[in-house]
Amino acid sequence: MAPISLPDPPLIDDAVGLREATDGDLPALVAAVRDPLIPRYTRVPSPYGEREAQEFLDEQRRRRERGIELSLLVVSAESDGLLGSVGARVDRENARAEIGYWVAREARGRGVASRAVALLGRWLFEELGLVRLQIHTETENLASHRVAERAGFTREGRLRSYELIEGRPIDVVMFAALPGDLAHAGVSGDTGP
16 A cells, blocks of 8 residues: 655645654653543553653554554644644545544644644645545534534444443544535634544
């Protein structure tokens, strides 16, 4: 499978930018994901230190080279400071991807996640020719539901015992977007991890 190229030019709007993580980002990354909400609602392990962060960066580079995943940091368009993370697991056979994200505690409520999801989603449709994007959120993670909707995704329904998080089956709410759904999305505030 062909590697996924990094967006060129980099994805940016007036508030956020998306870029590949570097080793210099490790301290900020570790500090951000120590927020208990992030491992609670994502696949980020806990505890999480520099070793786990370095392993994550190395694995993400391998997965991008294999053409199955793209993971980018969400940074301030003004200062390049870490705000969060957004990524996509790509299923080229079915021309779709699943988007995941988290936002550092101090950056929540400013539209960071919805902007990042919309930026990445538009790029995935245009550059990879995908026909569907999906977001799965835990049923009680209402802030993440709002992120998906503000990014232009439509709620499709509840999937029972769909994922395992820390060994426990969870229900998720499925959100999806099709080409054109994200044209003007992603600019209002959100609060979720």
